[in-house]
Amino acid sequence: MHMPLEDTLGLNLLAANQHQAEHNREHFDAWQLLCLNVMSSPGAGKTSLLERSLAALATDLQMAVLEGDMTTQLDAERLEAVGVPVVPITTGRACHLDAAMVSGGLKLLKQRLDPASLDLLWVENVGNLVCPAEFEVGEHRKVALLSVTEGDDKPLKYPVMFREAHCVLITKTDLLPYLPVDIARIEAHIRAVNPRCAVIRVSASSGEGLAAWHGWVRDQQAAVCGPFARATSPTLVTA
Amino acid sequence: MHEVDMTKCLVLSMQEWRQQHDPVTPQVQTVHLQVGTFTCVEPDQLVTTWRAAVRGSWLDGAELAIETVPLVGRCVLCNGTYSPDPQQAYRSPCCNQPMEEIVSGRELRIRSVDYRLPEPASPSATTAPQAPLATAAAV
Numbered sequence: 001m002h003m004p005l006e007d008t009l010g011l012n013l014l015a016a017n018q019h020q021a022e023h024n025r026e027h028f029d030a031w032q033l034l035c036l037n038v039m040s041s042p043g044a045g046k047t048s049l050l051e052r053s054l055a056a057l058a059t060d061l062q063m064a065v066l067e068g069d070m071t072t073q074l075d076a077e078r079l080e081a082v083g084v085p086v087v088p089i090t091t092g093r094a095c096h097l098d099a100a101m102v103s104g105g106l107k108l109l110k111q112r113l114d115p116a117s118l119d120l121l122w123v124e125n126v127g128n129l130v131c132p133a134e135f136e137v138g139e140h141r142k143v144a145l146l147s148v149t150e151g152d153d154k155p156l157k158y159p160v161m162f163r164e165a166h167c168v169l170i171t172k173t174d175l176l177p178y179l180p181v182d183i184a185r186i187e188a189h190i191r192a193v194n195p196r197c198a199v200i201r202v203s204a205s206s207g208e209g210l211a212a213w214h215g216w217v218r219d220q221q222a223a224v225c226g227p228f229a230r231a232t233s234p235t236l237v238t239a
Numbered sequence: 240m241h242e243v244d245m246t247k248c249l250v251l252s253m254q255e256w257r258q259q260h261d262p263v264t265p266q267v268q269t270v271h272l273q274v275g276t277f278t279c280v281e282p283d284q285l286v287t288t289w290r291a292a293v294r295g296s297w298l299d300g301a302e303l304a305i306e307t308v309p310l311v312g313r314c315v316l317c318n319g320t321y322s323p324d325p326q327q328a329y330r331s332p333c334c335n336q337p338m339e340e341i342v343s344g345r346e347l348r349i350r351s352v353d354y355r356l357p358e359p360a361s362p363s364a365t366t367a368p369q370a371p372l373a374t375a376a377a378v
Contacts, residue, residue, distance in 0.1 A: 011252055011255075011256070011348070011349040012252070012347055012348060012349075013245065013248065013249050013252065013272060013274075013280075013347040013348060013349055014245070014248045014249075014252070014347060015248075015252040015255065015349070016248050016251030016252045016254075016255060017248045017251075019255070094244055095241055095244075096241065096244070098244070098248070130241060130279045131241035131244065131279060133279060134241075134245075134278065134279045134280075134347070135244075135248075156325050156328060156329070157325075159277065159325070159329065160277060160278060160279055163277075163341075188328070189328060191337055192328035192329050192330060192337045192338065193328075193329055193337075193338060195337040195338070195339050196339075
């Protein structure tokens with residue numbers, strides 16, 4: 001019995017996730033919105049940064065957040081308080097968001113608003129420097145945070161995350177005067193594994209670097225969605 | 240232990256492949272993977288979680304064969320390849336340049352599958368001959 005060779009393999013091990021991620025991205029492109037996947041270790045300051053960024057960018061961008069957490073909806077409640085629609089995604093045991101979870105979050109989001117009215121969708125991933133780097137969710141850009149309290153060796157110890165990032169934010173820079181850490185070494189180690197990404201020093205507490213960070217976000221939004229952000233409010237879906 | 244989720248995704252990817260053979264179910268002997276060292280996957284853990292994940296399923300008994308692919312970088316200045324070393328911040332030893340280009344090491348790839356397609360049941364034959372082993376390979 002002849003068994004022909006098939007040419008459909010050479011699949012990514014994560015092909016099933018990849019297919020769903022591409023499906024999500026097709027929706028994002030159809031809705032003309034930028035999707036950012038925000039990743040870091042737990043406690044690096046993703047939610048604090050988002051609180052500041054949502055408030056600052058809401059003047060000219062329509063946004064929503066898919067908020068991943070293993071348990072609790074504490075972060076989602078913090079961000080909802082800023083006045084931006086937030087859909088919590090509780091992952092349970094999983095230590096990262098995958099494309100199917102984000103698809104589920106999008107379905108819930110669509111019950112609240114028309115995604116085509118958005119300019120920017122934030123996906124705040126589960127705090128973890130390992131797994132989220134390998135599981136695409138359909139994002140256009142990956143953003144990794146590294147706080148100055150984590151030490152300058154983390155880009156070398158968790159290189160995949162920092163290699164994959166389009167932008168690395170060095171957070172909590174207001175703490176630098178109190179720490180024996182050399183921020184130049186942090187930057188050098190990020191550059192060592194990823195010479196091309198944007199590296200921006202920020203502090204959600206003092207506001208340092210936020211203008212540069214928001215400039216980067218606006219640039220990406222314009223690059224993905226065209227130069228003119230919509231000025232209308234999100235179209236709420238009424239039941 | 241994200242290998243559990245990696246394994247789930249691998250099983251889903253295999254199910255996508257299986258659909259090509261509908262309605263018959265291929266009997267899979269071995270799934271050959273290429274896993275780069277510059278990934279978040281620990282091969283031994285992947286094998287362990289795979290065996291647990293496929294037990295009792297259509298993939299029961301199928302083994303994972305993992306080929307580890309080393310991280311190789313290409314120096315941006317001299318164009319030579321090198322083995323990036325974390326202790327040296329992944330920089331090229333030839334020209335001391337950062338790791339601009341990765342030649343290999345990011346693979347997470349199903350390279351091929353060894354499998355048999357079961358013979359359709361025939362009322363006239365009590366013992367169907369076993370189909371020869373086939374390999375679906377990447378091109």
